[in-house]
Amino acid sequence: MPSDASSTAVEGEIVTQRMNTIPTDAISPSASEGRSESSRIMTDATFHVLPSVPIGLTDTEQDTIRRFMEATMFRKERAKERKDVPHRETDTTLAAVTQLAITAGFEAAQALVVDDFNEVFADRPPKAWSWNMYLMPLWLLGVVIRSIMWPFRVLTFVLSALVFVPLFMAVNLLPVDTKTKHRIQRRMIHFEARIIMLTWFAVIQYHGVIPARRPNQIYVCNHTSLIDFVFLEALMPFATVGQKQGGWIGFIQNRILACMEPLWFDRLVAKQRALLTTQLKKRVSDDTKIPILVFPEGVCTNNTSTVQFKRGSFDVPDVEICPITIKYNNLFSDAYWRDETFWNYCCRIWHSWCVVADIWFLPPQHKLDGESAEAFAARVQKLISDKAGLKFTTHNGYLKYFSPSRRFVEVRQKVLGDVLAEYVGDSD
Secondary structure, X not given: OXXXXXXXXXXXXXXXXXXXXXXXXXXXXXXXXXXXXXXXXHHHHHHHOOOOOOOOOOHHHHHHHHHHHHHHHHHHHHHHHHHXXXXXXXXXXXXXXXXXXXXXXXXXXXXXXXXXXXXXOOOOOOOOOOOOOOOHHHHHHHHHHHHHHHHHHHHHXXXXXXXXXXXXXXXXXXXXXXXXXXXXXXXXXXXXXXXXXXXXXXXXXXXXXXXXXXXXXXXXXXXXXXXXXXXXHOOOOOEEEEEOOOHHHHHHHHHHHHHHOOEEEOOOOOHHHHHHHHHHHHHHOOOXXXXXXXXXXXXXXXXXXXXXXXXXXXXXXXXXXXXEEEEEEOOOOOOOOOOOOHHHHHHHHHOOOXXXXXXXXXXXXXXXXXXXXXXXXXXXXXXXXXXXXXXXOOOXXXXXXXXXXXXXXXXXXXXXXXXXXXXXXXXX
């Protein structure tokens, strides 16, 4: 494999034709001025398609996109090295080498001491408190009690699902209009969400005032797990925007949540991008329909921090953003959905004592005069972070799925070598 950034850029252009068939951000319709269409598609495909849904791309195309991501990072690193290590004609070779080494060493030490990206997605094991002869018996007793309750909690969920699904489908056979059917089905989903909360022994406190229904409203919320949606759905009906899925999740999307009139899309079908944008604008402008809920981070975090809010929801004309903050109590359970199947995640929650969380509805926010969509998104993210005591970060959460290859390390070394060679050559 080639190990230089130039070959990466060339391969990025080769796959551009393929990327032209992939929608960039299913919600955001515009791109920054001065950027070419192919560059925009490649960049958005890298950060909005591959990491979250690498469906329909060949291994070669996935590798090419990763190369494009690496090349972009390399260009930024090269520019940064030149900026951080200014060259003066009077500098000796030793001075240039020393200055470059100090800069690189400082960055490495900083990354080791403060890794504020990976800590957003790191596990948070509870502090050990039972390792003594007095508390260990109580802890073991708790494990036994939770193990006894576990099958009953799972059985309650299974029985409720076995009753809910047939009755839900039977509503479609009623001799009433579609609007009435959807209203009945939404009530059933609301009731089922509360039963699921019961199986988790959920203790949820809702704070604030739910905004009155108005046109152009979009609710945005920080994201820890799929159960975020369950807890909000148990309070009031929400529709959402998301990627079409297959399997049992696809069944829920197409058969169960259809009564919410959600907006599903396929990122690999280019025509759906423009169509979805039009549908979203039309949907939020109709205040007779249930509101739209979006998780703009795009990934689940461990409920200690927030990552960059994507601009899509904030780019809708005259949009009114209604922020929602969710903060989980880690004392009784860890609600963070890690890299595990959702069924294993639910089993872990069922084996915990309970799920304790606070949910705040914050005042609606509007875009200020002259404020960009990115600045608007960052401002709302800061409000949500401050309310729950979460750390505000500007990291792109999709980079969670980017694993640096050996090629990345080699080209990073080449970048430093090239910068050093420039100084040495000029000094000679």
